[in-house]
Amino acid sequence: MKKTLAILGWLAVFPVGLAMADDDCIVPMADWQPRDAVLRMAEDNGWSVRRIKIDDGCYEIDGRDAEGRGIEVTVSPGNLQVIEIEYKDDDGPAQRDRSANPGGRDDD
Numbered sequence: 001m002k003k004t005l006a007i008l009g010w011l012a013v014f015p016v017g018l019a020m021a022d023d024d025c026i027v028p029m030a031d032w033q034p035r036d037a038v039l040r041m042a043e044d045n046g047w048s049v050r051r052i053k054i055d056d057g058c059y060e061i062d063g064r065d066a067e068g069r070g071i072e073v074t075v076s077p078g079n080l081q082v083i084e085i086e087y088k089d090d091d092g093p094a095q096r097d098r099s100a101n102p103g104g105r106d107d108d
Helices: 001-021 035-042
Strands: 048-056 058-064 068-077 082-088 095-096
Touching: 035 048, 035 058, 035 068
Parallel strands: none
Antiparallel strands: 048 058, 058 068, 068 082, 082 095
């Protein structure tokens, strides 16, 4: 009986843990903006796009910013809000910038 209650308790909490995952975008596919809209948003920000892919339910833009720095931008597929920008330095590790989105998450 105790084992059953423990399993039920764990199952009740498990979905909450998934919803709180840092990099996941939880947007129904019917509400996603098309890739063309992502490309236009990137171009409006002065970014050149090498690739747009889907990672953890988010759009991920790989390209360069207006200054030519390598970037990886995580974007919410529903409203195209920037969640995170990682600057790729050729000499070192990527630098994260979540301040680009004042209304976004800041969990670090």
